[in-house]
Amino acid sequence: MALVLIKLGGSLITDKEKPYTARPEVMQRLAREIHYIRAQNPNLKLIIGNGAGSFGHQSAKKYNTIEGFVSPSEKMGFCLVHQDVLDLNLLLAKIFLQTGLPVVSLPPVTMVVTENQKLIERNFSCIDNSLATDLIPLVFGDVVLDKEIGGTILSTDTLLAELAKYFLKQNQDKIILINAGDYPGVRDRKGDVISLITKSNYCEIETALGLSHSVDVTGGMKKKVEEFLAISSLGIDCWILDGSIPENLVRAVLGKPTSGTLIRAF
Numbered sequence: 001m002a003l004v005l006i007k008l009g010g011s012l013i014t015d016k017e018k019p020y021t022a023r024p025e026v027m028q029r030l031a032r033e034i035h036y037i038r039a040q041n042p043n044l045k046l047i048i049g050n051g052a053g054s055f056g057h058q059s060a061k062k063y064n065t066i067e068g069f070v071s072p073s074e075k076m077g078f079c080l081v082h083q084d085v086l087d088l089n090l091l092l093a094k095i096f097l098q099t100g101l102p103v104v105s106l107p108p109v110t111m112v113v114t115e116n117q118k119l120i121e122r123n124f125s126c127i128d129n130s131l132a133t134d135l136i137p138l139v140f141g142d143v144v145l146d147k148e149i150g151g152t153i154l155s156t157d158t159l160l161a162e163l164a165k166y167f168l169k170q171n172q173d174k175i176i177l178i179n180a181g182d183y184p185g186v187r188d189r190k191g192d193v194i195s196l197i198t199k200s201n202y203c204e205i206e207t208a209l210g211l212s213h214s215v216d217v218t219g220g221m222k223k224k225v226e227e228f229l230a231i232s233s234l235g236i237d238c239w240i241l242d243g244s245i246p247e248n249l250v251r252a253v254l255g256k257p258t259s260g261t262l263i264r265a266f
Contacts, residue, residue, distance in 0.1 A: 010053025
């Protein structure tokens, strides 16, 4: 059984320059594309995650939620961040359901516990059970409880990477992780897209990786590439591609020529 984990980036499904501004027309197109993918390969298992975009990152920055909470206002901020990311996820879920996709929203705050921002507890049984009944788990970057600092933020990228490793242990035939944003891939210093990143050439392009130009509390492109490079060593191919190009996501999932950046071990 093949498994594809798809992240629909916050920069793709929201306007990150305008707080709390979704792009429903983009969500609708992506829903149609994912519906087509399932029709072409009914046996394919999908896990979809969405970024927080202009929803969660705004409140997370305001309350510095990633660093934990102590005061009553910080605790309230933790809850507000969760509500913001949940609002966006449920909007996406509604559009997917209207398109005929059997998605179920699964908040990561119920699956993961950290300690000093390090994952120490994972329970992905709800993901397992959803896939077993041919549902599509719809996850997202979320706040999580932390045994040392109260709470922190778990990015969609980190969550999907953890899920990829989890399912790899279950002898999946093939696992692919795709990050679809509103950028063409990973760029070098000249602005050209790097078609392939491996451990051997990462040191050459590392300095070209910057943080997001918009509000992003989870590390931007550099952290994204580093996380994907780490799991690529397990034999999982990772794509960073432009989801704003119609059918680009479809081509990547169906194994057709795709523009973007492929991250793999060798």
